[in-house]
Amino acid sequence: xxxxxxxxxxxxxxxxxxxxxxxxxxxxxxxxxxxxxxxxxxxxxxxxxxxxxxxxxxxxxxxxxxxxxxxxxxxxxxxxxxxxxxxxxxxxxxxxxxxxxxxxxxxxxxxxxxxxxxxxxxxxxxx
Numbered sequence: 001x002x003x004x005x006x007x008x009x010x011x012x013x014x015x016x017x018x019x020x021x022x023x024x025x026x027x028x029x030x031x032x033x034x035x036x037x038x039x040x041x042x043x044x045x046x047x048x049x050x051x052x053x054x055x056x057x058x059x060x061x062x063x064x065x066x067x068x069x070x071x072x073x074x075x076x077x078x079x080x081x082x083x084x085x086x087x088x089x090x091x092x093x094x095x096x097x098x099x100x101x102x103x104x105x106x107x108x109x110x111x112x113x114x115x116x117x118x119x120x121x122x123x124x125x126x127x
Contacts, residue, residue: 007054010037014045015054015068019075023067 017032088094
């Protein structure tokens with residue numbers, strides 16, 4: 001499978017739409033992406049994404065439904081790691097600080113406690 005970072009802008013938009021929807025038909029993707037090309041062009045790009053190993057398909061009558069081959073969680077971790085490397089020099093601390101400073105709402109006590117628990121767990125596991 002090609003890396004997600006090697007996708008074109010349009011392929012990335014299609015994958016984002018399919019991840020967001022969980023599964024999608026060509027027409028649902030056309031409705032979900034900005035300034036979409038024709039449904040035939042989207043169908044072709046989804047077929048290419050299938051050939052690259054990013055999507056899988058199943059038929060439901062005359063309709064083809066596409067789902068991601070990789071879980072949303074795994075893809076999200078990969079994308080997050082790429083953002084940290086690209087924009088924060090690999091520093092989780094800088095990424096978290098930027099996120100906390102840019103939030104419109106305050107971190108709740110519940111969120112703060114979950115973060116502390118995650119940090120303590122990672123410390124115990126040597127990560």
